[in-house]
Amino acid sequence: MEIKSDIKDSLELKFSKLASTYNRQGKNIISLGLGEPYFPTPKPIIEEAINAIKAGYTRYSNPMGLIELREAIVEKLMNENNIYVNSDQIIITPGSKMALSLVLSAILEPGDEIINILPCYPSYIPQIKLAEPNCRINNIDLTEDYTIDFKKLSSLINNNTKIIILNSPHNPTGKMISYEELIEIERITRDYEVFIISDEIYELLNFSKEKHFSTASIDGLSQKTITINGFSKAFSMTGWRIGYLVAPSILIPTICKIQQHINTNVAPFTQRAALKALSIPKDYLFKYNNQLLYNHETLQKEIKNNQFLSTSLSKGGLFSFINISNTGLNSDEFATSLLEKSLVACTPGVNFGENWDNYVRVSLAIPNEKFKKGISHLCNYAKFE
Numbered sequence: 001m002e003i004k005s006d007i008k009d010s011l012e013l014k015f016s017k018l019a020s021t022y023n024r025q026g027k028n029i030i031s032l033g034l035g036e037p038y039f040p041t042p043k044p045i046i047e048e049a050i051n052a053i054k055a056g057y058t059r060y061s062n063p064m065g066l067i068e069l070r071e072a073i074v075e076k077l078m079n080e081n082n083i084y085v086n087s088d089q090i091i092i093t094p095g096s097k098m099a100l101s102l103v104l105s106a107i108l109e110p111g112d113e114i115i116n117i118l119p120c121y122p123s124y125i126p127q128i129k130l131a132e133p134n135c136r137i138n139n140i141d142l143t144e145d146y147t148i149d150f151k152k153l154s155s156l157i158n159n160n161t162k163i164i165i166l167n168s169p170h171n172p173t174g175k176m177i178s179y180e181e182l183i184e185i186e187r188i189t190r191d192y193e194v195f196i197i198s199d200e201i202y203e204l205l206n207f208s209k210e211k212h213f214s215t216a217s218i219d220g221l222s223q224k225t226i227t228i229n230g231f232s233k234a235f236s237m238t239g240w241r242i243g244y245l246v247a248p249s250i251l252i253p254t255i256c257k258i259q260q261h262i263n264t265n266v267a268p269f270t271q272r273a274a275l276k277a278l279s280i281p282k283d284y285l286f287k288y289n290n291q292l293l294y295n296h297e298t299l300q301k302e303i304k305n306n307q308f309l310s311t312s313l314s315k316g317g318l319f320s321f322i323n324i325s326n327t328g329l330n331s332d333e334f335a336t337s338l339l340e341k342s343l344v345a346c347t348p349g350v351n352f353g354e355n356w357d358n359y360v361r362v363s364l365a366i367p368n369e370k371f372k373k374g375i376s377h378l379c380n381y382a383k384f385e
């Protein structure tokens with residue numbers, strides 16, 4: 001019997017497994033590999049979920065999502081993102097990852113082309129292949145200072161291009177797509193019937209002084225854009241599995257049908273908890289973003305003094321990407337031996353794109369003192385290896 005064989009396990013998984021084996025052996029690993037905030041889900045959200053279970057939000061429900069949650073998202077998009085839609089354009093999904101998967105399945109057909117920017121979140125490519133094995137993925141690498149190669153984008157876009165995927169703030173580099181870059185994307189895509197998937201899951205994790213611009217807020221892009229977002233990162237709800245997509249009306253019936261067949265609906269009590277999340281004060285996020293900034297500054301200082309490492313500035317999200325070319329090791333060798341010798345876990349860059357094997361990703365989502373220790377070990381390792 002033949003079974004699907006070209007879906008790769010993620011290297012991220014390999015390293016987190018290795019790290020937990022070491023931890024079980026009593027070795028104290030500092031993990032700079034984690035992609036989730038370390039603060040717990042805020043209490044009012046947890047209490048709302050418990051109350052909602054008690055109140056009977058436990059049964060099958062509308063595959064689009066609870067209307068009260070979709071209406072609250074309409075308000076949020078209007079007030080915070082400059083996006084104007086109605087609640088029928090929103091579907092609540094089990095995480096933003098599933099939102100992405102539903103959109104890809106709804107749009108892609110054999111022979112379609114998709115433009116993807118590398119390095120990228122490791123699930124994008126497997127998800128595209130699962131949605132449509134016979135589509136062509138045209139990858140574009142970011143430049144070294146993390147700008148989009150617009151020449152390449154212009155040369156790749158054609159009448160078969162169905163989707164361009166954007167992610168801002170970006171995993172793994174921490175890049176935020178600027179207003180000017182979005183304007184350029186609008187100009188390049190103007191004459192094409194192409195959808196833009198804009199993954200904005202890290203929107204509220206912004207430790208720069210720059211504003212986050214939603215792709216769908218740009219004139220000329222609003223009709224083309226599917227915004228993907230969720231509750232995992234800003235509300236520390238990674239295990240709850242809840243996200244959403246905002247799409248042009250024409251796509252909604254198809255996406256909704258796929259959701260019905262695959263997920264039925266997101267647990268209604270989880271949706272009530274997400275509704276609560278939208279209404280709580282966000283001062284804790286201000287504090288958290290400052291902690292991310294502090295770690296980012298620590299990283300910059302340590303790396304400045306290290307001739308074997310370099311990095312460009314991150315602005316948002318949870319990560320920084322470090323160039324390790326001068327160590328002479330590839331990213332898997334670097335990460336494996338760093339873990340064995342210095343008990344620090346990071347994620348090999350090759351996981352995010354084949355041309356990024358001279359980078360490793362570190363998570364900034366670590367308590368400040370522990371982060372400082374981890375980065376100092378990483379820098380010493382690079383010097384003496």
Ligand SMILES: Cc1ncc(COP(=O)(O)O)c(C=O)c1O
Nearest residue numbers: 035095096097121171230232243
């Ligand atoms: C860029 C990006 N998109 C989507 C996701 C998935 O998030 P969720 O927990 O909402 O599925 C992640 C998680 O790490 C991510 O980094």
